[in-house]
Amino acid sequence: MNPARISWLGGAADGSQRWIAYHGELEGPGLRLHYGFDGWQEPVQEVAMETVEPGLSIAEIDQLDGHLRVDCAITNGDQWDNNGGYDYRLWIGFDALDAHQHVSGGGAGALGIRSLGTAMASAGIVAGVSSWIDNRALDHVDRAAARLFPLVWVRPGDTSVAEVKRRLADGAVGLKLHPTVDDYQADDPRLDPYLEAATRSGCPVACHSAPGDADPDHIRRLAERFPDTPVILYHTYLGPEEGRLRALEHALEQPNLYLETSWCRWQMVRRLIRTVGPDRILFGSDASVDGPAHYHRHPPNVEGFETYNEGLISLVGSLDRETASKVMGDNARRLFHLNGNSHG
Amino acid sequence: MACRRIVKWFRDYADDIEAVNIHFTLTPGGQSPDWERSRVTRYMPLVTRLFRMKELRLPQSIADSSGNLIREYSLHYYFEIWRAGDRHYSPLYSEEVVNEAVNGAGREENRRRTVERE
Numbered sequence: 228m229n230p231a232r233i234s235w236l237g238g239a240a241d242g243s244q245r246w247i248a249y250h251g252e253l254e255g256p257g258l259r260l261h262y263g264f265d266g267w268q269e270p271v272q273e274v275a276m277e278t279v280e281p282g283l284s285i286a287e288i289d290q291l292d293g294h295l296r297v298d299c300a301i302t303n304g305d306q307w308d309n310n311g312g313y314d315y316r317l318w319i320g321f322d323a324l325d326a327h328q329h330v331s332g333g334g335a336g337a338l339g340i341r342s343l344g345t346a347m348a349s350a351g352i353v354a355g356v357s358s359w360i361d362n363r364a365l366d367h368v369d370r371a372a373a374r375l376f377p378l379v380w381v382r383p384g385d386t387s388v389a390e391v392k393r394r395l396a397d398g399a400v401g402l403k404l405h406p407t408v409d410d411y412q413a414d415d416p417r418l419d420p421y422l423e424a425a426t427r428s429g430c431p432v433a434c435h436s437a438p439g440d441a442d443p444d445h446i447r448r449l450a451e452r453f454p455d456t457p458v459i460l461y462h463t464y465l466g467p468e469e470g471r472l473r474a475l476e477h478a479l480e481q482p483n484l485y486l487e488t489s490w491c492r493w494q495m496v497r498r499l500i501r502t503v504g505p506d507r508i509l510f511g512s513d514a515s516v517d518g519p520a521h522y523h524r525h526p527p528n529v530e531g532f533e534t535y536n537e538g539l540i541s542l543v544g545s546l547d548r549e550t551a552s553k554v555m556g557d558n559a560r561r562l563f564h565l566n567g568n569s570h571g
Numbered sequence: 572m573a574c575r576r577i578v579k580w581f582r583d584y585a586d587d588i589e590a591v592n593i594h595f596t597l598t599p600g601g602q603s604p605d606w607e608r609s610r611v612t613r614y615m616p617l618v619t620r621l622f623r624m625k626e627l628r629l630p631q632s633i634a635d636s637s638g639n640l641i642r643e644y645s646l647h648y649y650f651e652i653w654r655a656g657d658r659h660y661s662p663l664y665s666e667e668v669v670n671e672a673v674n675g676a677g678r679e680e681n682r683r684r685t686v687e688r689e
Contacts, residue, residue, distance in 0.1 A: 331656050332587075332589050332655070332656065334587065334654070335655060335656055335657075336655050338653065338657070341656075359589070359590070360590045361589060364589055382616065408613055410613050
């Protein structure tokens with residue numbers, strides 16, 4: 228599984244970089260890159276690809292200025308590689324990282340590693356922060372190839388602190404709390420030993436935010452007890468707008484709270500950014516709970532009105548480049564301590 | 572506040588089961604569940620190599636359509652099974668819960684084992 232079968236040669240592209248690399252099965256003298264911009268807007272174009280070594284072909288494209296994203300597929304004249312029908316995408320100027328993903332293991336289903344890889348490639352996502360309700364699931368996948376950074380799923384009273392410390396030392400980049408399905412309140416004092424471990428490791432804690440036990444009021448109280456530990460409200464709030472606005476108020480008042488955007492429409496994301504600033508908002512999608520089509524499923528899966536791919540085009544287009552880079556990946560890289568600003 | 576505790580079990584029927592959640596809701600006796608309106612989801616951890624268990628904490632009473640508190644109600648539940656990256660669902664189960672109006676009666680546990688097979 229490789230979510231970046233199409234990539235910018237040498238990393239994220241800025242305005243002057245125009246080489247695209249294809250690591251795939253198709254190759255040969257007739258290979259062509261079929262591409263468009265910003266959601267396959269016309270004119271759709273083709274350019275010849277040069278196979279420079281087995282499994283690696285490259286093409287130079289131009290006219291990137293003024294565009295946000297390249298949509299593409301590969302053909303050798305007889306066959307197409309269009310990412311299983313979902314196409315490939317690359318963001319121009321930054322490497323997108325999804326701060327909220329799930330993978331259940333190596334299976335072929337919606338939450339298997341292959342589905343996630345296809346989904347990521349379809350949205351230009353080069354890396355992700357991932358968790359699963361059973362921590363052992365991520366032990367059996369090639370996380371480096373998939374460019375996944377795991378969280379340790381903590382179930383108070385069940386998960387041992389020793390396991391948390393071991394997993395953090397072994398490459399996990401933070402903790403994941405899901406008070407709703409694990410039946411505790413987000414400010415449960417039994418969480419304190421885990422938060423202390425996170426604080427000592429300098430890693431953040433991501434917490435499902437939703438009505439009930441995972442309410443932002445509870446999450447804020449947890450964040451207040453550990454002011455030096457970033458606490459990320461996953462989904463901001465998975466519920467009515469009233470809760471999202473309450474989460475927003477908490478973030479304004481509690482500086483170690485961060486908001487992740489899965490299942491929020493793009494205009495809500497823009498509102499979050501404008502209110503708390505560009506440094507504390509993290510793009511996330513909950514991929515790939517909807518399978519390989521997660522980022523552009525029809526009917527739309529973001530509140531029934533928009534797809535992630537549609538919403539992200541609008542969102543990124545409405546932001547300055549620096550803000551877009553932060554929200555679409557650099558904030559997550561900073562919080563989770565991931566390899567600088569431009570690498571998965 | 573006292574609650575009724577009911578234990579639900581699930582037996583893993585394959586080696587590649589990745590997670591199991593139980594979804595449940597409560598209604599006055601005989602009414603069908605409205606999952607969009609009311610639903611609780613709980614993860615079922617493995618407690619042995621094959622068996623998962625979750626203790627559900629249920630109220631002593633619920634309100635009927637007239638707002639009256641009733642101590643007899645229906646528990647509706649099903650299992651969501653993640654296997655090889657795909658989601659599968661068990662059949663829907665319903666059972667009657669009767670809470671005695673005396674102190675302590677609600678603490679009795681239903682230890683009936685629910686075993687799922689494909």
